[in-house]
Amino acid sequence: MGRRRRRVDRGAAVGALPEAIAALSRTLPAGPSPEIFRRAKFDRPEAAPALWQLLFRVLSPLSADGASASPAQGEPPSTEAQVRAVKSELRSQGYPRQALAQLPEDGSQGSRELLLALAWLLARGPLLERLLAQTRVRLGDEIPLCECEALARPGPPVPRVEADGPVDIRHLQWLMGKLRFQWRKLITSQQEQCALLGKIHSYTRGCHSDRSLGHLSVAETELLRDAEGGQQDTVLGTCPPEASQPTFVPRIPERGAGEWELVARELQALQEELRGAAEPRRAAWEARVGGWGPEWSAVQRASREAVGLELAALQRAWERGGAAAQPHGPCRLVKSDAGASGGPGLRAAQVIEVLRSREACLEAVLCQLQRQCRQELARLAGALPGLIWILPPGR
């Protein structure tokens, strides 16, 4: 029975292939025609350039209007640049086949290999859905709950004239101060935006055709207004497709291997310290407890379980950012007085809890780093006698 079903499935699948390919070519950005796919299957060279371009568009993060990731450039990059970018991106994602890396850079060959690469990308993850999510129009006021999508997308590459010469450390201090000030300004602006958003949501309550939403978002309110102003058709087109904000993108670290060794050293040091602390305690404990009765074992088990739970929670703090149930990606903001009962959607209070725990974690990390620095500096400074170091107050 199973075999028959499988054969039927395969038959059905073969029949569905042309449709699937047609749909694929419609969905993908700069989608090549199904004919290109067919030619690529036979490794025809004329199919290669289209596939290189497709892979480039798919792999380079899309900006708002679907243009390439470098809006600073007026036209799409050259074929060589595209080929190089695709190769490097695939390699960094872990593409296993070496054949791709060996294809010529003029983009004239290797269509079958490119087809394989595309298949690999499609099989690995929700590529189409991600593309769709990037380019869709955002109707609601969205708030991204986790920054991973933004992280996957590099910020706008701004060509910068760097300070070539040596700078004084006071310049660094000045830059840090400027940064702190900017953050403060950002926070104030954000609070104002929240207040305005709250007002708009209150005012438009009841206007939405979707009952579960209840009120309009900014985009929809704009639609209403501008529709009345006669700009009905253009408003849909100007709905902001990109609501998420880019995060901080540092430069390519020039000493990538250093981190690994640093972490290894730290972990080993920690292990030594833990061993040094735990072993004597265990020995002392065994000595004390050796003769105790069986009623003790139940208590012991309870303690073990409790400690196990605590440590699991600790592990979660760095492994999954504290909440496995945290949704991915942007959420639509909806102002609602409905209580915590029922209904779809997250409650802001819960999200706030999760964020607070993450904040505590990050603060701990930062404090720990600062403490390490203090110890290190104290050690270095201690080398010079004859000085008194007065730490700043307010610690």
Place this chain on the structure above:
Amino acid sequence: MLPADCSRRLVAELRDALDACAERQRQLERSLRVSRRLLRTWEPAETPAPQPTPAPETSGEAPSPESTPSSQDLKELELLTQALEKAVRVRKGISKTGERHKALSLKSGSAATSATTASAPSRPSGQASCRVSETKPPRGIQQTVVPARGLPESRLLSVGDRTHMGRGSRATKPGPGPRDQQIPPSAALQAPEAFTLKEKGADVDCWLPQPLWKPCSGLEGGSPQSAASLSTGFPDRILLRLPMAYRKAASRNSRLWAQLSSAQTSDSMDAAATAKTQFLQKMQMTSGGPGSGLSAAAVEAEVGLLRTACLLLRRRMEEVLSADPADCMQEYRCLLTLEGLQAITEQCLHRLQELRAAVVGRQLGPWPVGRRPGASLPCGGGTDPLWSPQLLLYSSTQELQTLEALRLRLAMLDQQIHLEKVLMAELLPLVGTQGPHWLALCRAVHSLLCEGGERFLTVLRDEPAD
């Protein structure tokens, strides 16, 4: 002065951070501009930016002689809205033929009210919706709810009803009148029950934002006109509604997303998933290298995670070591915790070795330009595709502000941690080598690394007292 290459790297990092912050600020200001523009038509007295409003909107922005409403008025407005929503639910039982009745009754209602300032509310007869009168919005609202000149005449009517009523007495039965007009479109039954904008620029919504209130004296003259316009354009003129094209597109959109997400859970997906894994495995095997399927990005991210793990484990260890166990139980728990931490540390080390092996064995390619090496606390799963966005319900502006503030704080901490690591890597070696102006350098580095650049320590020379 710092050495040139070190300077270059540090300045670049800090400028990156500043750029990221500036980008956020730009986006935020864009949103602020949009929001302010939208609110300006509802609260002309409140917005700080005194920009001239474009022509189509002037009709809707009669500056009210009244000042901005109090929070009490807002509350009452909200209560009114709730009452009206209840009315909608009641009205759902009404058949479609009730439309015509409504038209007639409203006309008669308006005629009645224009003729009189009686306190009796205009009550369309034979309306099942008379039941609505049991919803009683608070009284105070009667005196304050008035429209501006540019409002839809239908709304003028409704408010006129209420105002007329209110002037005569404190009778608080605005139910039938405004009820017909201010029904949340979510009832979504018949066209008249939806909201639509009446005229250009009069972009008011289901209930009246406060600054558009005016004394009702100007209404009496308008009522006959309102009656006239009502009779002509009733079904689609009275109510506030998103454009039809939009609603169609939006409902189709949500249907398609629902279809997409339901397709995910069907059986064929399992077959597809196995086919995918088989394909990936075959690719891996034919590629000629063992490989662990890891990408350089993933390795880097995990190493960062392990570093964070180390910090947190160490912090917990210090907590345990510094705590003074009061009794046997606590001593035992301390012991168990230490041993547990030790086990976890060993796991981490093991994982680190694995990652090292993967990197060395596969010669992972160079980092693509511009990509972030990895967050300090990245999200765990990337497998869940980004479907139609979930809803996030908040109940008050304060809650929303707290949420956003926390998000920003997390981003800021993330950035700070990264900068801290970078600065540590670059500056500590400099302090190690004594050069000219070493003291000043030391002081500055301490401030940057240990105090976030906010505070400075003082160095005194300890001169022996001669």
